[in-house]
């Protein structure tokens with residue numbers, strides 16, 4: 453069997469741990485990143501999403517040691533080390549994701565001894581591919597091994613989201629943590645974020661999803677994301693519903709009557725939910741042309757109604773469509789990050805060549 457990214461990163465992080473701490477780790481765990489195919493910003497509105505795990509990810513190795521109530525964590529990828537007390541608040545550092553996850557892990561016991569940990573990742577940060585969810589889920593999985601607990605995959609996703617919402621202070625939905633914890637490589641994951649009902653969806657035959665980083669890094673803890681969350685809360689309040697996903701296309705008249713920009717924000721959520729439902733149907737029927745059209749419409753809606761795209765991202769989507777992609781859209785939280793393009797396999801090389809030539813800051817990250 454081929455060596456997977458998971459095998460490679462597990463071996464790398466174990467070796468880095470041993471080199472740094474002078475003994476082999478007691479436990480190693482891994483979690484992948486994700487790319488979202490359709491359904492952006494619907495998750496914190498109780499809507500539906502369609503992400504899939506990537507073959508890029510994050511591994512963490514750890515052992516018990518050091519002073520009680522203390523986490524000493526180093527990164528093989530960033531070449532830094534942090535020592536944190538388990539009761540510390542978030543500091544804005546990358547180690548927050550590890551600390552918050554240990555603090556939220558069922559059964560994690562730091563009373564007699566601290567924990568030393570090492571992280572290794574090949575997920576770019578700020579690319580919209582859930583590098584933080586991968587750290588959280590990998591850490592929660594690791595805590596299970598280290599402290600002998602057994603947390604099921606859905607519970608891990610919920611705990612990881614709590615780390616974001618309550619510790620890091622990022623008001624995200626559950627899509628990323630769920631895709632990373634519950635998704636399986638080689639399938640998309642259709643998820644109803646309110647009921648947490650989910651099922652795998654097949655990928656289109658003879659086609660590839662190409663993930664391309666625009667070169668513009670985003671930071672979702674900056675204001676843009678929280679502003680969108682607040683706008684959705686205001687729109688649902690004005691419309692008298694609990695969440696915008698309580699509304700459907702038949703409510704468009706009421707939505708159009710909202711004050712700008714709330715009308716456009718609500719229109720994106722309602723039409724995006726509809727696109728996800730039609731998209732998962734198209735995938736299960738092998739209707740790749742419909743899926744591609746939905747991706748294009750999703751990008752337009754993110755750009756014009758939800759205002760989370762940037763001129764560089766719009767240009768990259770346009771460039772991909774002009775160079776043979778049949779669908780393309782911004783993926784993830786936006787304000788920078790990556791696009792995902794859908795291309796027939798025999799056009800993949802042409803598309804890659806064109807993007808690398810015409811967009812010098814763009815970086816091809818994955819082809820699935």
Ligand code: GAF
Nearest residue numbers: 492493624625626627784785
């Ligand atoms: C980020 C968030 F973390 C997700 O919860 C989701 O809202 C996404 O942006 C946009 O769809 O990745």
